[in-house]
Amino acid sequence: MRxxxxxxxxxxxxxxxVVKTSVATILAWxxxxxxxxxxxxxxxxxxxxxVVQPSINQSVGKAVERSLGVIGGVLVALGIGLLFGQSxxxxxxxxxxxxxxxxxxxxxxxxxxQIPISAMLVLAIGANxxxxxxxxIIETVLGAAIALVVNLLxxxxxxxxxxxxxITLLAEEVAQTLxxxxxxxxxxxxxxxxxxxxxxxxxxRPMLVASDKAVTEAEESLTLNxxxxxxxxxxxxxxxxxxxxxxxxxxxxxxxxALRDHYDDxxxxxxxxxxFSLELERAVHDLRLLARDTESTVASxxxxxxxxxxxxxLRIATPHPQHWILIGSLMEDLRRVRExxxxx
Numbered sequence: 001m002r003x004x005x006x007x008x009x010x011x012x013x014x015x016x017x018v019v020k021t022s023v024a025t026i027l028a029w030x031x032x033x034x035x036x037x038x039x040x041x042x043x044x045x046x047x048x049x050x051v052v053q054p055s056i057n058q059s060v061g062k063a064v065e066r067s068l069g070v071i072g073g074v075l076v077a078l079g080i081g082l083l084f085g086q087s088x089x090x091x092x093x094x095x096x097x098x099x100x101x102x103x104x105x106x107x108x109x110x111x112x113x114q115i116p117i118s119a120m121l122v123l124a125i126g127a128n129x130x131x132x133x134x135x136x137i138i139e140t141v142l143g144a145a146i147a148l149v150v151n152l153l154x155x156x157x158x159x160x161x162x163x164x165x166x167i168t169l170l171a172e173e174v175a176q177t178l179x180x181x182x183x184x185x186x187x188x189x190x191x192x193x194x195x196x197x198x199x200x201x202x203x204x205r206p207m208l209v210a211s212d213k214a215v216t217e218a219e220e221s222l223t224l225n226x227x228x229x230x231x232x233x234x235x236x237x238x239x240x241x242x243x244x245x246x247x248x249x250x251x252x253x254x255x256x257x258a259l260r261d262h263y264d265d266x267x268x269x270x271x272x273x274x275x276f277s278l279e280l281e282r283a284v285h286d287l288r289l290l291a292r293d294t295e296s297t298v299a300s301x302x303x304x305x306x307x308x309x310x311x312x313x314l315r316i317a318t319p320h321p322q323h324w325i326l327i328g329s330l331m332e333d334l335r336r337v338r339e340x341x342x343x344x
Contacts, residue, residue: 017052017054020150020151021048023150023154024048024052024150025045025049027048027150028044028048028143028146028147029041029048031044031142032044032045032143036135036142041139041143043070043136043139043140044139044140044143045143047140047142047144047147048147050110050147051143051147052150053151054159054221055220055221056148056152056221057221057223060148062110062144063144063145063148065110065111065114066114066140069107069112069115070140070141071137072098072115073098073116073117073119073122074136076094076101077118077120078122078133080097080119080123086124091120094116094120095119098116099115101115102115118136158222158231159214159218159220159221162217162218163211166207166210166214167214167215167241167242170204170208170210170211170242170249171245171288171290172288173203174245174249175291177200177204177252178252178283178284178287179284180200181197181252181255181280182278182280182281184259184263185280186274186277189263198260201252201256205253208246211242211245215238215239215242218238241290244290244340247336248340248341251340254333255329255334258329258330259330262329276330283334283337286341
């Protein structure tokens with residue numbers, strides 16, 4: 001059933017993440033029981049469960065969010081309890097007040113939920129328990145701190161693999177799209193084939209968005225990470241390639257659209273179009289070399305330029321009047337494609 005499928009995530013959490021969460025929760029529970037006079041240190045366990053995140057930076061954010069939410073809720077509950085006492089209506093009014101306070105302060109969802117929950121527990125459970133409010137604050141901060149330490153010590157996650165894979169796939173798809181354009185210039189195409197070519201080219205946009213998201217997650221995983229020095233060099237290389245691909249995606253889609261809009265069955269008979277198709281395949285070859293080049297240095301770029309740049313200026317014969325707009329557009333796009341590939 002569809003509603004059951006919606007309950008399942010598309011990707012399974014890494015096993016190391018599950019192990020870290022379990023270890024942090026157990027340690028928070030045991031240490032809180034040893035240090036605080038409470039039978040069930042639920043606040044410490046909940047804090048540990050929430051604070052262990054895929055990156056150190058996210059864990060710090062969750063720890064601050066959780067701690068401030070608990071402190072805020074406890075302070076509100078203490079103030080209202082001292083002024084009005086404890087009753088069912090007081091608890092309900094306190095919950096509503098905390099929700100409105102979080103809305104007025106524009107707090108994050110985590111803090112917005114934690115403030116009314118903490119206030120409710122303090123008023124409902126801690127009314128007859130001395131130092132209940134203070135113990136809950138200490139317990140929460142302790143659980144969050146333990147989760148941070150565990151997340152820091154047990155294989156701090158570095159999410160470079162997904163970013164590198166996404167960018168590599170994008171580069172290959174751009175190369176394949178340009179190859180399809182080169183083929184369409186040499187061989188007569190049907191209207192359906194041209195529409196399919198355009199639809200396929202447009203798929204580059206969501207791939208580019210996915211690559212940007214993967215890079216953002218990779219940068220997030222390196223923030224405050226003690227293992228960030230060497231991975232940052234690799235990420236910088238991937239980001240440099242992605243920067244070039246961003247422009248290439250625009251040029252590739254534009255080239256495909258121009259071909260679809262101005263195509264006719266006699267286009268492949270133009271000598272200039274045949275020469276253009278060959279140079280476009282050379283550009284594809286250069287792009288694949290760029291994607292495989294993990295160093296992406298100026299020297300390697302120059303090496304590719306000497307080996308694979310245009311061997312001679314194209315001789316543009318006077319085209320048919322119906323073709324000159326398309327040929328001019330394609331030539332300008334090819335020039336800019338090669339500039340991006342060669343880093344000029």
